[in-house]
Amino acid sequence: MSGSRSGSSKPPGPRAPAPPRNALDALFAGGAADPLRRALWLDALEQRLRPHLPPSLAAHARFANVDGAKLVFVVDSPVWHARLRLAAPALLDAARSVGLECGEVVVKTTTVPLSPDPPAPRRPLPIPAAAREALQAALAPKDVPDGTKKNDS
Template sequence: MSNSKSQPRRAVASPLPALQAALSDATANPVRRALWLDTLEQQFRPLLPPALASHCRLANVADGRLVFVVDSPVWRAKLRLAAPELVERAQSVGLAITEVTAKVVAQLASPAVSDSPRKPLPMSTASREALQAALASLDPPGSAGTPTASGRGSRGRTKP
């Protein structure tokens, strides 16, 4: 008899859900901190003026400061006006907060979504000739170039 038949089989543990697995490890501190910051933000968001709430987000709590990120200097100034109330609220939930700071983070401009595709603008004659000259400079040495609609080759020479 072999040893494999005489030993009882081990039960296979079912896999943990992703969040539970992430939080059960020693490396979970960043995940726990992110969740904690998200909870704090949800507590502070109602205290912000409605217009400001859509332009800022709690980024960190460090060294007695609440650090928010905003998308322009205007919202940074408006957040500064709301700072005393935010400090009070932070202290009421047990945080040793003495100030609120804001960092301006430029948002990447996303292209405007439109219902109809934009038509390209017509190219001027000078632009077309400059483009043809640039393309001709890419031709390998000794090639005659390709004829264009103007009747000239890509190197700007007329046909014989």
């Protein structure tokens, strides 16, 4: 009998661990992939439609969704609602140019601003006297054994 084991089937040994995936790859591999892909697709679609909004309207309108053959936008006041309705034909043409079969623009008005106000600048807190004295003492030049003052700067 030969010492060769080419014809025998032995159980496979332990496998090397799979290399780590980055976080985005892990998200797209799981069950949450479909909503993430849709969100990224909607974001890319907004980037393509935004240049077709009139400049004065762009800050007050956001592309929200595609609902069948409807493009859904959100605006922050009724005035912008009317202006977006006027811009609807150009938006529909732009959507058709990227492959969407849309026939209507739906505009919804929200009561909250679309872009939040920037946070107010914070005033610095006052430093307690004891902390100020400790800081000054720490930054003051130190006496060195030979009688001279050492400057650490």
